[in-house]
Amino acid sequence: MILGIDHVGLATDDPAGAAPFLAALGLGPGDRGIAGDYGVACEFWRYVDGIGQPSIELVSPVRPDSPVAGRLAKQGPGLYHVAFGVDDLESEFARLREHGFAAVDVQPCAGARPGMRVAFMYARKPAGLLIELVQYS
Incomplete structure (x- = not known):
């Protein structure tokens, strides 16, 4: 089951330059990882x-x-994906494929936060939306 929006991803080659804009919106830095x-x-x-x-x-x-380097080269910085928290990554991955989402990942991968597993999917039409499914252990 989808639990809600976990995060919204913004692609940038200058995170330090984006920081003042996020701070002006009242946001503060939290977790970080590779x-x-x-x-x-x-x-x-x-x-x-x-x-x-x-x-x-x-x-x-x-x-x-x-993939983000390629995206930045083609489209520049901006909205990259919307991530949805799920309670069962494999079952939501399969369910959304049945609803027309294309799997970007063959199988879930480790995310940037501890205990985070993720899988990306794409809905080309009508919105060109890249989504990330996120499950925490």
């Missing part, structure tokens, strides 16, 4: 009293073959 399977560094920003609220994730490439 998602090695994707070749990205991730910084999660949230409201100080925002427990249970979605985070904003700054996603930046740490290697040139990262």
Whole structure:
């Protein structure tokens, strides 16, 4: 079952430059980590009293073959994905494929936060939406 929005990912090659804008919106830095399977560094920003609220994730490439590096080269910085928290990653991954989402990942991978597993999917039409399914252990 989908539990809600976990975070919204923003692609950038300049997370330090994006930080003042997030701070002006009242957000503060939180977790950060590397998602090695994707070749990205991730910084999660949230409201100080925002427990249970979605985070904003700054996603930046740490290697040139990262999917985010390709996205930045083609489209520049901006909205990258919407991540949904789930209680059973494999079953939601299968269910959404039945509803027309295309699997980007063959199987779930380790995310940037401790205990985080993720899988990306894409709904090309009508919205061109990249989603991430997130489950925490």
